[in-house]
Amino acid sequence: MALFRYPRPLPSEITPKQIYLSRRTLIGATAALAASATAAEAAPLQTHRGPYSAVLEPTPHEDVTHYNNFYEFGMDKADPSSQSQEFQPLPWTLEITGLVKKPLRLDVEQLLKSSEIEERIYRMRCVEAWSMVIPWDGIPLANLLRNADPDPRATHVAFESVVRPLEMPGQNGGFSGIQWPYVEGLRLDEAMNPLTLIALGIYGETLPNQNGAPLRLVVPWKYGFKGIKSIQRIRLLDHEPPTTWNRLAPDEYGFYANVNPQVDHPRWSQASERVIGARSLFGARRQPTLMFNGYGEQVADLYRGMDLRAHF
Amino acid sequence: MVVNVRFMLRKHWRVIFYPLGLLPAVWLLCEGQQGALGADPVNVFERSLGLWAFRFLLCCLALAPLRRFTGINLLRYRRLTGLLAFFYALMHLAAYIGLDLGFDWSTLWRDVTHRSFIILGMGALLMLVPLAVTSNMRAMRMLRGRWKLLHRLIYPAALLAGIHFFLSFKTLNSISAPYLVALGLVLLARISRRSKTI
Numbered sequence: 001m002a003l004f005r006y007p008r009p010l011p012s013e014i015t016p017k018q019i020y021l022s023r024r025t026l027i028g029a030t031a032a033l034a035a036s037a038t039a040a041e042a043a044p045l046q047t048h049r050g051p052y053s054a055v056l057e058p059t060p061h062e063d064v065t066h067y068n069n070f071y072e073f074g075m076d077k078a079d080p081s082s083q084s085q086e087f088q089p090l091p092w093t094l095e096i097t098g099l100v101k102k103p104l105r106l107d108v109e110q111l112l113k114s115s116e117i118e119e120r121i122y123r124m125r126c127v128e129a130w131s132m133v134i135p136w137d138g139i140p141l142a143n144l145l146r147n148a149d150p151d152p153r154a155t156h157v158a159f160e161s162v163v164r165p166l167e168m169p170g171q172n173g174g175f176s177g178i179q180w181p182y183v184e185g186l187r188l189d190e191a192m193n194p195l196t197l198i199a200l201g202i203y204g205e206t207l208p209n210q211n212g213a214p215l216r217l218v219v220p221w222k223y224g225f226k227g228i229k230s231i232q233r234i235r236l237l238d239h240e241p242p243t244t245w246n247r248l249a250p251d252e253y254g255f256y257a258n259v260n261p262q263v264d265h266p267r268w269s270q271a272s273e274r275v276i277g278a279r280s281l282f283g284a285r286r287q288p289t290l291m292f293n294g295y296g297e298q299v300a301d302l303y304r305g306m307d308l309r310a311h312f
Numbered sequence: 313m314v315v316n317v318r319f320m321l322r323k324h325w326r327v328i329f330y331p332l333g334l335l336p337a338v339w340l341l342c343e344g345q346q347g348a349l350g351a352d353p354v355n356v357f358e359r360s361l362g363l364w365a366f367r368f369l370l371c372c373l374a375l376a377p378l379r380r381f382t383g384i385n386l387l388r389y390r391r392l393t394g395l396l397a398f399f400y401a402l403m404h405l406a407a408y409i410g411l412d413l414g415f416d417w418s419t420l421w422r423d424v425t426h427r428s429f430i431i432l433g434m435g436a437l438l439m440l441v442p443l444a445v446t447s448n449m450r451a452m453r454m455l456r457g458r459w460k461l462l463h464r465l466i467y468p469a470a471l472l473a474g475i476h477f478f479l480s481f482k483t484l485n486s487i488s489a490p491y492l493v494a495l496g497l498v499l500l501a502r503i504s505r506r507s508k509t510i
Contacts, residue, residue: 075483268429269419274355286413
């Protein structure tokens with residue numbers, strides 16, 4: 001006779017295989033969610049002070065991260081911060097292709113560890129006539145393009161963002177008339193200008209989703225919409241590529257979109273701008289907008305002899 | 313008790329509804345003062361006032377079709393909603409000139425003379441001025457038959473306000489679309505009718 005009888009559960013009490021398997025996937029999903037939560041959190045970046053930084057007080061972090069235009073997540077300024085939790089910025093591959101001798105596929109997780117990342121405090125002027133001062137952390141686009149060795153025939157650079165309707169609620173439904181992915185472009189000499197930055201962070205930390213994680217373009221002398229976010233592909237071309245806002249309203253948004261107080265938007269003046277960050281209704285400031293957003297010394301030569309009213 | 317409340321409402325509705333209608337403006341002002349309107353408070357304040365003006369304008373225009381299609385008669389609130397629309401439009405203009413432009417008269421002049429977006433909004437407001445001024449019994453008696461004709465100005469005013477509202481967004485979107493549909497419906501209801509009343 002057995003000395004010990006271990007308790008045997010009734011067959012009806014045993015969890016069916018299907019159910020316990022589904023529990024495992026649930027636990028797995030929770031773990032993945034926890035991992036993604038950490039991925040979405042800002043991580044500190046190795047960065048050092050770079051050239052061209054404006055000697056200006058940066059806009060409060062709260063405003064830079066909660067007042068955004070990123071229509072992939074919704075049209076309201078608050079949508080990108082509240083609707084972007086599902087977005088998975090990593091892992092991420094940045095492709096540099098087209099008219100280059102050495103096409104590149106860059107692992108952005110590696111790029112985030114690069115010692116080339118530097119801080120640039122830039123003015124940022126939105127086409128909607130408001131402005132901020134943002135401390136970006138990034139790598140000059142020229143450095144990345146040089147690594148790909150551009151072909152002499154290349155004259156323009158095209159940028160392409162992502163299409164992920166499951167993670168980007170603003171891409172569901174075609175209400176806005178915007179064709180996804182968001183696309184942007186620069187002339188090659190504009191792209192090679194030392195001011196042009198591929199930002200991987202703000203305020204010394206990785207980019208939050210709402211600011212264009214994991215990497216975005218920053219062209220400080222142009223209106224903000226040129227700064228395409230969450231870039232997947234960069235292609236070098238021998239012609240001017242289509243750009244999203246120009247495609248949508250060519251009379252309002254040009255290919256160049258240089259900040260220019262003398263060329264008004266058809267619906268509002270570009271002569272001055274509301275400074276973001278005042279918070280109180282009666283403490284708000286308005287300041288004159290500067291030609292090329294104050295970067296004329298670095299970029300005016302790019303447009304010598306061009307009629308900036310025609311090429312707005 | 314219920315009868316009493318209804319009686320009170322009928323008799324003293326002005327005392328209740330005018331302050332009630334102005335409550336959003338007071339609320340926005342308090343929020344703005346405390347820094348609760350977000351990163352671009354002037355823009356939010358200005359746009360919200362404009363949106364309230366448009367909402368009251370739509371309410372005003374909806375009362376006639378409401379009676380026609382459902383029999384619910386709220387026509388006595390047309391003056392209330394119309395005047396509230398006018399007040400909000402005035403505050404919207406004041407916010408634009410004072411807070412947004414910071415009384416920069418030269419930019420204002422350029423805006424008013426060059427930009428169709430601004431001209432449409434100004435046009436809508438200007439059309440509401442004679443309506444607000446003649447919204448009392450005395451003016452009605454003085455103008456007689458012409459009063460109704462004059463007050464049809466509300467339809468072009470609403471159309472201009474609608475286009476102005478549409479243009480205030482960069483693209484067509486889910487925020488503005490319902491209002492534009494509502495405007496389309498009330499204007500359609502007006503066109504589909506041939507009676508001589510407003």
